[in-house]
Amino acid sequence: MSSQPSRTEPVATTGRIRVLHVDDDPAVRDLTADFLERVDEAMTVRSEADPRTVLDRIEAEPVDCVVSDKRMPERDGLELCRRVREAHPDLPFVLFTSERGDDVAERATEAGATDYVPKDPGVDQYELLADRVREAVERRWARGHHDDAEALFGTRPTA
Numbered sequence: 460m461s462s463q464p465s466r467t468e469p470v471a472t473t474g475r476i477r478v479l480h481v482d483d484d485p486a487v488r489d490l491t492a493d494f495l496e497r498v499d500e501a502m503t504v505r506s507e508a509d510p511r512t513v514l515d516r517i518e519a520e521p522v523d524c525v526v527s528d529k530r531m532p533e534r535d536g537l538e539l540c541r542r543v544r545e546a547h548p549d550l551p552f553v554l555f556t557s558e559r560g561d562d563v564a565e566r567a568t569e570a571g572a573t574d575y576v577p578k579d580p581g582v583d584q585y586e587l588l589a590d591r592v593r594e595a596v597e598r599r600w601a602r603g604h605h606d607d608a609e610a611l612f613g614t615r616p617t618a
Contacts, residue, residue, distance in 0.1 A: 476596050477520075478504045480555075481513055481527040481539065491526070491555070494585035499593060510534040514546055522550065523596045524573075526588065529556035529563070537570040544571035549602075551595035555588055 478495060482488045485508065492504035507516055511533050513525065525543055529536035540552050554567040557578040567575040573595045576588045 483531040499589040510539045524551040540570040
C-alpha cells in the first residue's frame with residue numbers, strides 16, 4: 460500500500476529524480492517540466508493533467524516526488540495531497556501554486572505537503588522548486604536507509 464524505499468533508491472544509485480508534475484494547464488505543465496529538467500539535469504519530469512489519476516500513475520511507474528498545482532477543476536491540490544499522503548505517507552509532495560499567503564502554506568502543511576513553493580514570474584522559481592524537490596527526495600532516501608539500518612542492526616546509525 461505505501462511506497463517502497465526502492466522508489467527513491469535510484470537517486471543514490473543513478474542520480475535520477477523522477478518527478479510527477481500535476482497541473483491542469485498544458486502550458487504550465489510543459490514549461491515547468493522543461494525548466495526543471497534544465498535547472499537540474501538529474502530530474503526526469505512526467506506530467507499529469509488530471510489529479511484523479513495520480514494515485515494510479517504512482518502505482519504504475521516509480522515516482523520520487525509529486526509536484527502539484529493547488530487550483531484544478533477536477534480535484535484541489537490539497538485534496539490530492541491528502542490522498543497521496545494516505546496511500547504513500549513518505550512520498551514527497553510539493554505544492555507549487557500562484558496562491559500566496561501564510562494561510563496557503565499552513566493549509567498545505569495541514570494537508571501533509573512536504574513543502575510549498577509559490578509560482579513567481581521568471582525562472583528563479585524553477586531553481587527554488589528544483590532545490591526543494593531534490594532536498595525532499597534526498598531526505599526521504601536518507602531516512603529510508605537509516606530505517607533499514609535500524610531494522611537490520613537494532614539501532615539507528617549515528618551521523
